[in-house]
Amino acid sequence: MSGSEALFLCRCLLVVATVRVGLTVFSYNRVRAMVTRLNARQCASMGELRLVAWGVAAAARFVPGATCLTQALSGQYLLARKGNASNIRIGIERGTGEQLKAHAWLVSDDHIVLGGSVDGFAHLIDHGSL
Template structure:
């Protein structure tokens, strides 16, 4: 008799389920806020978190995973929406982060913008150091 497989969600630990639920709520919150208020400055209200302690790598990875998984169930989960949700989650745990926004010009697009989230020296959401090197920073440049 073949072994029955439990759904992936059931096999997750409670803290991962909690992070997924939190990510889902914060992603929708960010999506709705951007729809109602427009772009503005994404750091508004959260910029003070950049001065707080850097997030441990393990926590940053768990939050990035939960945001990426929950984003599958959110309407237009743009990079900025993901960064805003990740920042809220890190702040809830008492860790600082900063949203960076950059632009680049490619052969396909004359203007391409991207947002990513950094905690200390570590990129939490939005790509790798190599991928982000092509972007000229607009917000969050040091």
């Protein structure tokens, strides 16, 4: 790992931990408002999307309770800091019976950055800067 990659991973760890604490202390809407206040309008390159996906996923392994929502918000913040627009997509799993299972993805320019496949999920809402 290069020095710049190690530095980026440290930044990701700080962001993921901060978002996790934020979601514990504040509401989702308040944390989302803090993230989306950044003026992010341009599309990220595939390299930037891959870097954010790698950094957030790696950092989340060290942060207890770093759920899909924590990771999506963290990735959105990291992209927005560079002016790159993205959405948090929230959906629920189909066919789960009485048990409701929700999931969050980070989407940028129709590319899923974090969260895996949307197959088997019903789309509920998108939140973000796109």
